[in-house]
Amino acid sequence: MSTKRKIEVFSAGCPACDDTVQLVHDIACESCEVAVLDMHDPVVAARAKALGVRSVPAVAINGALAGCCAGRGPDANSLRQSGIGRAL
Template identity: 40%
Template structure:
């Protein structure tokens, strides 16, 4: 399986933390790179806000895989079954 860049956009809420944990659990035995952006804390640069805008993030939490908003997050919320399939390639 090819390495993926998995970016998680959060606001520090309990649902966001569950999403971060799910992503880390799914990627722990892979070569995937996981980056977490807490939009409440901001970034030193505008990188997190710019990426959220570029990817079309409309609600938090959201996950982007290889520069594209994941299908699991396109309907206001995270569908964890879809997220697992997208990360693991199932």
């Protein structure tokens, strides 16, 4: 029995997302099943949130965020350290 690696690319259709979609397709092999998911779809957005997606593009492999995609995205502490919320 042959199983496939399930790869989900969460995309908003922007140029950065398109580059990631192309990269995934370029490096995928016959063991990879690639699905490009549109973050404008509420069902896709809910799936992304459940996986911990905080910014796009993002890639999940077999239901887990790829290391390059985990833990990234804006957070209040980092934004405050950059000056947001402090008077000039």
